Amino acid sequence: MEILSLNLFIAALRLATPIALVALGETYSERAGVINVGVEGMALAGALTTAVVAYFTGSPTLALIAAIGVGAFLGALHAVWSVYLRADHVVSGAAINLLALGFALFLTRVIWGWRGASPSAPTMDAWILVGVGLFLIGISQIYIFRTPWGLRLRVVGEHPRAADTAGINVHRTRLAYTVLNGALCGLAGAFLFNNLGRFTEGMVGGRGFIGIAAMVVGNYRPLPALLAAYLFGFVDALQMRLQDYIPSQFSLMLPYILTVIVLAGFLGRAKVPKALGKPYIKEQG
Amino acid sequence: MKWAKEIGPVVGAITLALGVGAIVTALTGYSVPQVFKYLALGAFGDWYQVAQTLTQATPILFTSLSFLVAFRAGLFNIGAEGQLYLGAFFAAWAGFSFKLPPVIHPVVCLLFGAAAGAVWGFIPGWLRAKRGANEFVTTMMLSYVAIKLTSWLVSPGGPYHGAHWANQTVRILTSAQFPRFMRGAQLSWGIIVAVLIAGIIWYLLFRTPRGYELRAVGQNPLAAEYGGINVTKNLILALTLAGALAGLGGAAEILGTHRRFIELFSPGYGWDGIAGGLIARAHPLGAILAAVLMGALRAGGQAIDRAGVAPADLAAVIQGLVILFVVAPELIRYFQRVVRRKKLGDIES
Numbered sequence: 134m135e136i137l138s139l140n141l142f143i144a145a146l147r148l149a150t151p152i153a154l155v156a157l158g159e160t161y162s163e164r165a166g167v168i169n170v171g172v173e174g175m176a177l178a179g180a181l182t183t184a185v186v187a188y189f190t191g192s193p194t195l196a197l198i199a200a201i202g203v204g205a206f207l208g209a210l211h212a213v214w215s216v217y218l219r220a221d222h223v224v225s226g227a228a229i230n231l232l233a234l235g236f237a238l239f240l241t242r243v244i245w246g247w248r249g250a251s252p253s254a255p256t257m258d259a260w261i262l263v264g265v266g267l268f269l270i271g272i273s274q275i276y277i278f279r280t281p282w283g284l285r286l287r288v289v290g291e292h293p294r295a296a297d298t299a300g301i302n303v304h305r306t307r308l309a310y311t312v313l314n315g316a317l318c319g320l321a322g323a324f325l326f327n328n329l330g331r332f333t334e335g336m337v338g339g340r341g342f343i344g345i346a347a348m349v350v351g352n353y354r355p356l357p358a359l360l361a362a363y364l365f366g367f368v369d370a371l372q373m374r375l376q377d378y379i380p381s382q383f384s385l386m387l388p389y390i391l392t393v394i395v396l397a398g399f400l401g402r403a404k405v406p407k408a409l410g411k412p413y414i415k416e417q418g
Numbered sequence: 419m420k421w422a423k424e425i426g427p428v429v430g431a432i433t434l435a436l437g438v439g440a441i442v443t444a445l446t447g448y449s450v451p452q453v454f455k456y457l458a459l460g461a462f463g464d465w466y467q468v469a470q471t472l473t474q475a476t477p478i479l480f481t482s483l484s485f486l487v488a489f490r491a492g493l494f495n496i497g498a499e500g501q502l503y504l505g506a507f508f509a510a511w512a513g514f515s516f517k518l519p520p521v522i523h524p525v526v527c528l529l530f531g532a533a534a535g536a537v538w539g540f541i542p543g544w545l546r547a548k549r550g551a552n553e554f555v556t557t558m559m560l561s562y563v564a565i566k567l568t569s570w571l572v573s574p575g576g577p578y579h580g581a582h583w584a585n586q587t588v589r590i591l592t593s594a595q596f597p598r599f600m601r602g603a604q605l606s607w608g609i610i611v612a613v614l615i616a617g618i619i620w621y622l623l624f625r626t627p628r629g630y631e632l633r634a635v636g637q638n639p640l641a642a643e644y645g646g647i648n649v650t651k652n653l654i655l656a657l658t659l660a661g662a663l664a665g666l667g668g669a670a671e672i673l674g675t676h677r678r679f680i681e682l683f684s685p686g687y688g689w690d691g692i693a694g695g696l697i698a699r700a701h702p703l704g705a706i707l708a709a710v711l712m713g714a715l716r717a718g719g720q721a722i723d724r725a726g727v728a729p730a731d732l733a734a735v736i737q738g739l740v741i742l743f744v745v746a747p748e749l750i751r752y753f754q755r756v757v758r759r760k761k762l763g764d765i766e767s
Contacts, residue, residue: 232738242729
């Protein structure tokens with residue numbers, strides 16, 4: 134069949150990248166014990182930031198750095214809310230999603246006069262970011278499982294009390310990895326912008342949530358999560374080609390339906406960090 | 419006293435959000451007094467504007483109830499938007515397909531809407547209870563599926579494409595429509611139905627054994643299980659009910675406001691429900707006030723746009739800020755402590 138060409142497998146890698154980056158970020162923060170469902174909004178903010186900075190400075194590199202910065206800022210916001218102010222992790226993440234969408238609709242109107250869209254702006258080759266993503270995933274697999282810092286990260290998520298006793302600052306560790314998660318989401322957003330060449334409010338389109346699903350399927354490990362992300366990317370690439378054969382509405386449903394099916398099949402078996410989503414309260418001495 | 423304790427932090431959060439909203443307004447170069455003036459006028463300026471606010475508040479009250487019912491059972495229904503679309507479509511379908519007497523017809527339409535939404539809540543509920551699938555992600559994913567499905571149904575290639583110039587169904591019959599209160603305003607009986615349902619949900623949650631079980635499961639599933647409560651059943655029930663409520667919201671929107679199903683008609687009422695449910699602290703009667711607040715922000719936002727003062731989406735930013743501050747009660751408590759310490763310091767010095 135013509136649909137299954139080499140191009141499809143290459144396109145799948147490209148489309149898997151934002152999902153894999155979100156999955157990697159979520160792996161870090163959830164390993165530290167912080168659930169972050171604000172990834173969708175953080176990626177959207179990253180994409181918008183890339184559009185704005187690239188449009189006004191003409192420099193895609195500067196835009197990339199700014200997107201990572203904004204993502205990190207939102208990660209810090211989520212960490213302050215969930216770790217220090219002890220807000221429910223999911224609720225805080227949902228709030229960040231709504232806030233990011235609100236800002237995206239508002240700022241596009243303010244800057245370009247279009248609701249939720251930007252004109253085209255200078256981009257960099259999205260393949261560079263694919264390479265960056267693959268590199269980060271590779272070293273993260275080693276970092277998390279083969280280094281003392283990775284061990285500290287895992288202890289904080291599994292048994293914060295033990296980590297605290299061993300002299301690890303639980304709150305600061307959680308803050309750091311949630312910021313890292315945000316930065317990676319910003320990078321995912323920057324990829325989405327460079328992939329399309331302009332900003333639209335629907336450009337993340339659930340890929341943040343699919344990234345969380347990829348992390349779950351990958352059982353909180355970067356390389357398996359990459360494989361899961363590749364599966365989602367493959368279906369995304371496939372559905373674009375199927376649009377010639379079935380109504381686009383149906384082919385567009387495929388990645389979402391796949392996510393539901395995969396989650397239903399896998400989640401029971403994933404090994405969730407024990408202290409995930411629970412605030413850590415230091416005992417008063 | 420109990421009331422004041424609950425409402426205090428919420429009022430504090432809203433004030434804080436309006437303050438930050440004012441800073442955002444000023445930083446983006448708009449006039450703060452003008453924005454707040456038109457925001458207030460657009461929301462409550464005259465009876466017509468009040469009607470606009472309540473029209474917007476109607477679907478938001480339904481989706482807020484949807485969110486909070488699931489939340490009380492310890493679940494997150496993020497997919498109210500899709501459930502709302504399915505409910506809207508099936509209510510419209512019942513509205514133009516059946517020939518029934520008035521009063522009975524809208525009730526049948528509402529039931530169709532509720533049933534469609536319930537199915538879309540049951541699936542993630544079942545998957546969560548039986549398979550452990552994270553309902554936060556699955557409700558969201560199914561929401562996209564529902565929106566695409568209803569889009570197809572009314573697209574040129576779909577079976578219910580009712581007008582050649584737009585993706586929408588034909589009009590529902592007059593017998594199915596909710597009566598409206600004022601000429602020229604879309605405010606309909608939907609708001610009465612919504613408030614009644616809020617009362618019913620309050621009764622269900624706080625005055626029946628079923629509601630007690632739901633809340634027990636939400637507070638501590640292990641203890642609930644130990645106490646002989648069927649956790650699986652309650653999880654499924656909570657999301658099914660949440661879906662039905664969002665579906666009702668879609669149905670009410672069709673019967674009262676649009677009177678036909680239109681592709682992508684919702685400006686994000688499902689998302690507003692998350693905000694409404696959280697601002698109401700998951701209390702069904704509080705949700706009435708929260709929905710009016712959300713509706714006022716939407717109606718006020720449209721007014722600042724119409725007056726050319728600032729884009730309507732500034733209201734969406736303020737809404738996002740309200741939620742952000744509402745969900746961190748510790749933040750408000752922190753401010754209260756700072757204020758108290760200052761006062762104490764004054765006395766000591």
